Amino acid sequence: MQGAPAPSQFWAKLKYEQGHIVAWHPLVAHAADVAAVVEALLQQTLLRRRLATLIGWDDLTEVHVARLAVLAALHDAGKANHGFQDQAFVPHSKSPGHVRPVVEMLCADEPIQWLEPLGIRAMASWFASEEVFYHFLLATWGHHGRPVVPEGDFRAYLWRPNARRNPQEAWRRLAELVHQWFPDAFQSEGRPFPENPRLQHAFNGLLTLADWIGSDTRFFPYAEETADPMLPIERARKGARQAVQVLFLESTLGREALGAEPVGFRGVIEAGTPYPIQQACYDLPVYRQGSLTILESDTGSGKTEAAVARFLRLYQEGLVDGMYFALPTRSAASQIHRRITAIIRRIFPEEGRPPVILAVPGYLRVDDQESVRLPDFGVLWDDEAMHYRGWAAEHPKRYLAGPVVVGTIDQVLLAGLQVSHAHMRAAALLRHFLVIDEVHASDAYMTALLERVLRYHLAAGGHALLMSATLGATARMHYVTGGHGTLPSLEAAQNLPYPLLTHVDATRRQPPTMVSAASSGREKRVTMRLAPIADKPEKIARLALQHARAGARVLIIRNRVEDCLAAQQALEAAAGDDRSLLLTCNGQPVPHHSRYAPEDRRALDAAIEAAFGKESSRRGIVAVCTQTVEQSLDIDADLLITDLCPIDVLLQRIGRLHRHERSRPQGYEDARCLVLTPAQRDLSDSICNNGEAYGPQGLGTVYPDLRVIEATWRVLEQRPVWQLPRDNRRLVEQATHPAVLQQIVQEKGERWEAHQRKILGQEAADRYVPEITGLHFDRPFGTHPFGQDIAPRTRLGDDDYRVELSRPTKGPFGQPVEVLPVPSWMIGGELPPSPQVSNVMPFKGGLRFEVAGVWFRYDRLGLRRDA
Numbered sequence: 001m002q003g004a005p006a007p008s009q010f011w012a013k014l015k016y017e018q019g020h021i022v023a024w025h026p027l028v029a030h031a032a033d034v035a036a037v038v039e040a041l042l043q044q045t046l047l048r049r050r051l052a053t054l055i056g057w058d059d060l061t062e063v064h065v066a067r068l069a070v071l072a073a074l075h076d077a078g079k080a081n082h083g084f085q086d087q088a089f090v091p092h093s094k095s096p097g098h099v100r101p102v103v104e105m106l107c108a109d110e111p112i113q114w115l116e117p118l119g120i121r122a123m124a125s126w127f128a129s130e131e132v133f134y135h136f137l138l139a140t141w142g143h144h145g146r147p148v149v150p151e152g153d154f155r156a157y158l159w160r161p162n163a164r165r166n167p168q169e170a171w172r173r174l175a176e177l178v179h180q181w182f183p184d185a186f187q188s189e190g191r192p193f194p195e196n197p198r199l200q201h202a203f204n205g206l207l208t209l210a211d212w213i214g215s216d217t218r219f220f221p222y223a224e225e226t227a228d229p230m231l232p233i234e235r236a237r238k239g240a241r242q243a244v245q246v247l248f249l250e251s252t253l254g255r256e257a258l259g260a261e262p263v264g265f266r267g268v269i270e271a272g273t274p275y276p277i278q279q280a281c282y283d284l285p286v287y288r289q290g291s292l293t294i295l296e297s298d299t300g301s302g303k304t305e306a307a308v309a310r311f312l313r314l315y316q317e318g319l320v321d322g323m324y325f326a327l328p329t330r331s332a333a334s335q336i337h338r339r340i341t342a343i344i345r346r347i348f349p350e351e352g353r354p355p356v357i358l359a360v361p362g363y364l365r366v367d368d369q370e371s372v373r374l375p376d377f378g379v380l381w382d383d384e385a386m387h388y389r390g391w392a393a394e395h396p397k398r399y400l401a402g403p404v405v406v407g408t409i410d411q412v413l414l415a416g417l418q419v420s421h422a423h424m425r426a427a428a429l430l431r432h433f434l435v436i437d438e439v440h441a442s443d444a445y446m447t448a449l450l451e452r453v454l455r456y457h458l459a460a461g462g463h464a465l466l467m468s469a470t471l472g473a474t475a476r477m478h479y480v481t482g483g484h485g486t487l488p489s490l491e492a493a494q495n496l497p498y499p500l501l502t503h504v505d506a507t508r509r510q511p512p513t514m515v516s517a518a519s520s521g522r523e524k525r526v527t528m529r530l531a532p533i534a535d536k537p538e539k540i541a542r543l544a545l546q547h548a549r550a551g552a553r554v555l556i557i558r559n560r561v562e563d564c565l566a567a568q569q570a571l572e573a574a575a576g577d578d579r580s581l582l583l584t585c586n587g588q589p590v591p592h593h594s595r596y597a598p599e600d601r602r603a604l605d606a607a608i609e610a611a612f613g614k615e616s617s618r619r620g621i622v623a624v625c626t627q628t629v630e631q632s633l634d635i636d637a638d639l640l641i642t643d644l645c646p647i648d649v650l651l652q653r654i655g656r657l658h659r660h661e662r663s664r665p666q667g668y669e670d671a672r673c674l675v676l677t678p679a680q681r682d683l684s685d686s687i688c689n690n691g692e693a694y695g696p697q698g699l700g701t702v703y704p705d706l707r708v709i710e711a712t713w714r715v716l717e718q719r720p721v722w723q724l725p726r727d728n729r730r731l732v733e734q735a736t737h738p739a740v741l742q743q744i745v746q747e748k749g750e751r752w753e754a755h756q757r758k759i760l761g762q763e764a765a766d767r768y769v770p771e772i773t774g775l776h777f778d779r780p781f782g783t784h785p786f787g788q789d790i791a792p793r794t795r796l797g798d799d800d801y802r803v804e805l806s807r808p809t810k811g812p813f814g815q816p817v818e819v820l821p822v823p824s825w826m827i828g829g830e831l832p833p834s835p836q837v838s839n840v841m842p843f844k845g846g847l848r849f850e851v852a853g854v855w856f857r858y859d860r861l862g863l864r865r866d867a
Contacts, residue, residue, distance in 0.1 A: 001026065001224055007089055007164040012079055013215070014088060015222065021088060027079055028174055029223040029232045030214065032181065035073035036236035037210035037243065039065060044241070044250040046321050047206060050430040053289065053461035054198040063190035066182040067126050071140045072207050073178045077118060078102030078141060080167040081158040089164075099148050101158050103141050106134065107150040114159065117168040119175035126185075128192045131780070135197065138782030139204040143211055145397075145420035147204075147782040181233040198459060200781035205427025209401060212424075218387075219243040246388045248354050248403040251321040257352025263312045267346040268305050276517035277499045278306040281465075282313060285513065290461040290506025292454070294439075294479060296471050297499035298725035299655025301519035303437070303467045304336060308343055311433045314463055321431035322354065322403040326412050328441040330360045330598075331605060332632035336437070337406040341367050344404060355389035359399035359407025362598055362802070362819065366390040397421040400428040409436060409446070410794040416452040416774050417794070418786040426456060426775070434464040438631055439479075440471050440648050445766035445796045447478070452770055455482065456777045458506040469655065470648035470728065472736040482508045490739045498729040519725060524658055526671040526722045534643055534676035534697045537563070541570035543674075547639050548581045548620035551665035553612055555637035556624045557653050559645055559698035561593045565861055568624045583611055583623040586813040588845075588860045592625040595863040597817040605633065612636055614660055629656060636660040638668040643697045644677045646705070647712040647735035651728065675716055683710055687751045691758030705759050707752070710744050711735040766796060801827070803837050803851055812846045812860040820858060826865055827852050 004021040005011045012030035015023040042048040042065045052060045060068075078084070078098035087095050105114050112120065127133040142148040159167050179186060193199060214220055219239035223232065244250045264282065265274045274282070277297050284293060293310075297303055304325075311323045325340060327333045341356040345367075348354065358365040364372065364379060366389055371381050379394045381387055392402030397420070399411050412434065415425035434457055442450060454464060466479060473493035477485040480502055488496075497516035504512040533539045544554045558564040568591040575582055582589040585600075585607040592604050611621050612635035629635060630652045636659040642650065658664075658671040678696050683706050686695030693700025699709050712735045722731065734740060745752045773792035776783075800821040808816035827835060839850040846859030848866055857866035 001222060005088055007085075009225065010080055010085065010165070010170045011088060012076055013222070023222045024088070025222040026225050026232075027076065027170065028177055029236070030076060030220075031073040031174060032177075032232035032236035033220040033239065034075055034207070034210050034214035035069045035178070035181065036233060036240035037214045038072040038206060039069040039237070040240035040244045041206060041210060041249065042068065044244050044252070046251075046319075046431045047202075047427070050460040050462065051199060051202050051206070054202055054459055055194050055196045061190060063184050063187055064193070066185035067123075067190065067193075068203060068206075070123070070178045070182050070185045071136060071203070072210060073174065073181070074118060075140050075143050075207055075211060077171060077174065080170040082162065082165070082167065083158050085165060085167075096155070096158060099141055099144060100153075101155060103138065103148045104150050104152070104154040105159070106137065107152050108154040108156070114156075117171035117175060119179070122186060125188075126190070126192055128194050132193060132195055132200075135200050135780040135782055136193070136203070139200045140207065142782060143204060143207045145208065145422075145424070146418075146786045147784075149782050149785045177229055177232070180229050197780045198456065198777050201423055201456075201775070201777050202427050202430070202460070204781055205423035205425070208421060208424040209428060212398070213243050213247070214240070216243065247391050247401075248389070249321070249401065251315065251354075251403065253352040254348060254354045254403070255316060255318070257349050258312075258316055258347070262316060263309075263347060265305070265309050268309045268312070268343055269302070270346075274305070274309070275302055275519050275521070277501070277519045278302050278309065280501055280515050280517040281306040282309045284310070284501060284503045284515070286314070286317060286319065287505040288319065288461075290458050291463050292458060292479065292504050292506065292508065293463075293465045294471065294476060294502040295465060295467045295499075296476075296501075297467075297469065297519045298728060299469050299652065300522075300659050301499065301725075303469075304339060305343070307435045307437075307465055307467065308340060310465060311435070312347070314433055320433040320463055323405070323433040323435060324359075324400060324412065324429060325404075325406045325435045326409040326437065327406070327632065328409055328438045329628070329631065330408055331601065331628060332438070333360050333407050334358065334363070334365075334602070335605070335632040335634075337365065338368075340404065340406055354403035355392075357390075357393045357399060357402035357405040357407075359393075359396070359402070359405050359411045361396050364390070364393055366393045397424065400425045400432070405432075409442070409450070412436070412453055413446065413449045413794040416449050416456070416770070417792040418773055418775060419792050422775055426453070426777075429453075430457060430460045430462055432462070434462065436464070436466045438468060438652075439466040440468040440475065441631075443766065443796070444763040445769055446794070447475070448767040448770045449774065449794065451478070451483065452774050452777075454479075458508070459777075461506060469725075470651045470732050472648070472732050474736070474738065476502060480504055480508065480512050487738065490733060490737045493733045493737055494730050496729055498725060522661075523726065524654075524671055524724045526654060526657065526673055526724060528716055528720055528722060529672070529674050530677055530716055531674050532677050532679045532681075534563075534678055537566040537570035538574070540567050540641065540676065541574040544571065544622045544641060545574055545581060547668075548622045550667060551618075551620045552638040552668050553616075553620065553636070554622045554639045554641065555612065555629070555635070555656055556622065557629065557640070557642040558624070558626055559643040559702045561595055561626055561862070563643070563697055564591050564593050564624055564626050565864070567591075568861065571622060571624060581620055581622055583608060583621060585860070588812065590860050591862065592623060592628055593862055594626065594628050595821060595823075597811055597815075597820050597858075599815040599817060600811055600813050603813045603815065608635060609633060612656075618663070618665075620665075634659070636662070638664055640671075640673045642673065642675055644675055644699065644709060644713060644716075646703050646708045647715060647731055649703070650675070650712065651724075651731065654722075654724065677713065684748065684751050687755045689751070689754065691751075691754035691756070693755060693758075704762075706755055707741040707744050707759065708736060710748075711740050714744075769796070800824070801835050801851075803835055805837050805840055805849070807840075809840055809842050809847050811858070817847070817858070820856075820863060822851060822856065822863065826856075826863075827854050 010027040011024040012027040013025040083096040314320045337358045501515040640657040811817035841848040855866040
């Protein structure tokens with residue numbers, strides 16, 4: 001409607017220009033919009049089947065779809081209250097909102113009398129009990145991202161008729177309309193929704209997503225008031241069908257574009273035939289009620305392509321609507337996004353090709369296009385089509401609604417935490433094939449969170465694939481059985497084949513199918529050597545340069561940024577004026593670590609891939625790095641020099657060694673890995689009396705479990721030559737199996753016993769934290785409000801602040817820098833909730849600035865504290 005509403009007209013949305021209302025959207029029209037989107041999502045996507053499976057039903061009938069749509073039509077019933085409506089007429093009036101006023105009605109003296117105008121009595125039989133109905137109402141009205149629980153503060157004056165309007169009349173009209181819009185809902189034969197609370201949580205997530213879509217004026221422009229009762233829903237259904245299709249929530253168009261013939265690996269791999277392990281993954285039985293698969297295979301064996309091929313099979317068979325591909329780091333997600341974008345482009349014709357979303361906050365990348373955020377929080381895309389293709393990328397809360405999404409594991413874990421819009425994330429994820437890469441990288445806390453999300457995902461009949469090069473028996477047993485299995489002995493664990501696929505149906509109650517097949521067929525013989533010079537950066541630098549001068553590409557990986565910088569500075573001093581052997585970015589020698597601005601990090605990734613990638617020229621070079629190069633970067637070294645670290649991490653690092661088939665310099669035909677160790681062999685001195693560990697090179701801090709470090713050190717001493725991937729299984733179990741770790745503790749005595757108690761106690765505490773901060777899908781919706789005292793997080797430990805400069809400032813590589821990651825420990829002291837940058841002082845090659853009284857320097861070496 002143009003202009004402003006009259007006091008007696010009930011509005012849902014207002015449009016302002018220069019402080020004046022120029023248009024408004026009727027309450028009943030918005031009710032129809034959101035109800036129609038819920039209906040469309042249930043009719044055009046897999047969410048209908050997923051919601052049914054959550055409660056043990058084969059399907060939702062049309063009656064049940066209509067009933068959920070009716071509830072959706074009532075989602076903004078609270079907007080009829082006087083306080084909300086008066087915002088259009090009383091300047092600067094303080095609104096009570098529209099959620100709490102109606103939620104508090106549930107604890108009024110006679111709630112049924114107050115709610116009667118909404119037609120509540122006619123709906124009571126839809127639910128197994130009055131209590132179930134109560135929680136569905138909370139799920140309906142608490143649709144703004146978090147549950148709202150009655151607190152006994154019902155304000156009757158907000159609802160009584162006055163001279164301006166009668167809220168009860170607005171409700172009666174809405175109730176009459178929903179009877180006409182959804183007559184099937186009021187039939188008597190539909191069985192009631194059961195007590196299973198999972199459906200309440202899923203419906204809330206579905207409704208929140210529908211409200212977001214139903215508020216998009218591209219599909220639901222502000223409507224005129226009408227006397228025709230069916231016009232609002234007819235208009236809304238047209239907009240809903242269009243929105244669900246053009247925002248790629250519906251997968252029919254993409255499925256039809258692929259045709260009936262299975263894609264297999266055609267286009268997934270550019271040439272040749274799939275490796276046996278890839279084909280075996282594709283050929284696994286399809287459980288139509290959901291499945292969990294674990295793929296263990298060596299680095300470089302095509303796990304990413306195997307995952308995409310499996311996704312396409314499930315997609316073509318109508319068992320998933322999309323895919324979320326989760327990785328442990330932002331840089332890994334960015335790299336894999338490019339690979340999957342290329343695959344999707346090769347496979348799908350342009351008509352029907354789903355967009356590939358990068359789910360990393362701070363980026364706005366869809367397919368191979370990047371956008372910019374405007375000052376008014378809008379997004380500027382290059383062409384009109386991208387306004388629809390990029391919809392899910394424009395806000396992190398919408399990431400999981402995209403069709404093909406590549407992002408960090410954090411976006412998945414947020415679906416299981418008490419954070420804003422977690423229910424929407426979890427519901428949107430139900431449609432997807434969930435792929436978790438590098439699953440071994442998750443700690444006890446993240447594993448507990450992931451299990452919470454997986455349990456819900458599988459209960460809905462979802463499909464998931466977990467991938468790792470180095471998964472131990474403990475983790476495999478946990479995932480395959482949901483934590484209820486028996487750990488195999490060390491001997492049994494070591495004798496499991498490798499590579500290996502473990503496949504179970506969604507119940508995880510039956511014995512798994514286990515399939516072993518060869519990976520790439522490449523065997524890598526790696527000579528392992530120990531060097532007790534981890535605290536001697538000058539020696540490390542001279543050694544690396546010696547090999548580089550012999551023509552070798554040398555990769556140095558340190559556990560800590562401080563040790564990385566010490567080695568980089570020693571390397572530059574040893575090289576003198578000859579910088580040709582050093583990794584450079586924009587003509588300057590650089591290390592590769594995490595303390596760079598996002599723009600500069602991308603430049604560093606490009607620089608190291610240019611020097612060590614598949615297309616790089618053959619020449620001697622040295623790069624000093626941290627864990628930032630362990631995963632996803634497609635780089636290849638002739639020689640690896642690495643700090644001592646846990647065996648699974650070490651194997652990941654070795655994945656960058658002789659990764660590609662290429663000619664090697666003389667003397668480097670066989671892979672060699674030099675492991676830097678502390679000068680003192682016994683780690684006992686690194687353990688305090690209370691069991692905490694503070695060893696050198698991050699041993700005990702970056703990698704807290706010294707039992708695993710000691711076990712890895714012993715393996716290195718006992719096995720100087722590794723045949724990979726043949727030895728992967730045995731190596732991992734010999735350094736991570738609980739029996740091995742217990743033996744070390746028994747041998748080394750009291751201090752190590754204290755350390756084990758500390759480690760196991762911390763892991764138990766970390767596993768328990770999600771019981772406090774996590775979503776409880778098995779408890780009725782709204783039983784408890786989200787916690788206020790603890791800020792839920794996807795990872796434990798120190799936070800990185802993303803501090804914004806007051807204006808873009810030229811960085812060390814010529815790009816303007818706007819945001820910098822600053823670890824909280826570098827600020828220290830009493831931390832402000834949102835540290836502000838002050839005193840930005842550019843200089844040639846970088847800048848200095850102050851945060852919370854601490855001065856920092858940012859240049860080609862990255863971010864560090866400045867004296």
